[in-house]
Amino acid sequence: MTTPAYQQIKNYVLAAIQAGEWREGDLVPSENELVKRFQVARMTVNRAIRELAAEGVLTRSQGAGTFVAATKYQSTLIEIKSIADEIRARGHAHSAEVLRLQAVKADAALAAEMGVGPGARLFHSLILHHEDGVPIQLEDRWVNPVLAPDYLGQDYTVSTPNEYLMRVAPLSRVEYRIEASRPDRTARAKLAMDRDEPCLVLHRRTFSASQVASMAKLYHPAGRYQFSGYF
Numbered sequence: 001m002t003t004p005a006y007q008q009i010k011n012y013v014l015a016a017i018q019a020g021e022w023r024e025g026d027l028v029p030s031e032n033e034l035v036k037r038f039q040v041a042r043m044t045v046n047r048a049i050r051e052l053a054a055e056g057v058l059t060r061s062q063g064a065g066t067f068v069a070a071t072k073y074q075s076t077l078i079e080i081k082s083i084a085d086e087i088r089a090r091g092h093a094h095s096a097e098v099l100r101l102q103a104v105k106a107d108a109a110l111a112a113e114m115g116v117g118p119g120a121r122l123f124h125s126l127i128l129h130h131e132d133g134v135p136i137q138l139e140d141r142w143v144n145p146v147l148a149p150d151y152l153g154q155d156y157t158v159s160t161p162n163e164y165l166m167r168v169a170p171l172s173r174v175e176y177r178i179e180a181s182r183p184d185r186t187a188r189a190k191l192a193m194d195r196d197e198p199c200l201v202l203h204r205r206t207f208s209a210s211q212v213a214s215m216a217k218l219y220h221p222a223g224r225y226q227f228s229g230y231f
Contacts, residue, residue: 005040009048014057017068026068028058082162083139087131095133096157100126103152113205114144115212123151125161128190135191138219147213169208176204183219191221198222
């Protein structure tokens, strides 16, 4: 089967980036140049460039041109990994700042999420994770004390909540959803985000022994992070 022309153009751009011919921030050939190179209609080239921009490979600036986009850090959704492990796997340094670590009473909505009664005691943590000193994830987590009774006694600047929970409450099931949203002022400030920059929020609920072990909201600057899943 013949590869569609727009896909040939996408493959050409991707191959040049992967080979290191074009690097992050480099200006790529204009649509007119690509039209001449591939002898195709302008709309065909435009489709290829639009799709690559939507996939985060290229970034377009009106009046300036099209550039190779900045690399976005990736997280695999199917395997639950510690953010520290992800960062170390990229050869970078992880550090964490504990903003809140306390016991709380569950309101009706939180109680329903955690599978407990309203007013039940839960543990709550708010932790800012950095990659090479750059804030990359704000982790807002609630934990079931029955499954993780020593949660408040851990040093989360040394190991992550995920690492601790995987030891004491082995994972039996996970539910998650992702949404793009505009974070509140506090989250935006902690993540050093521009005012209009979107935020990727992963809502994740983990189960152990048929009970909800934790429920977390993980906030990521969209310009510095992306998710990928493998089935």
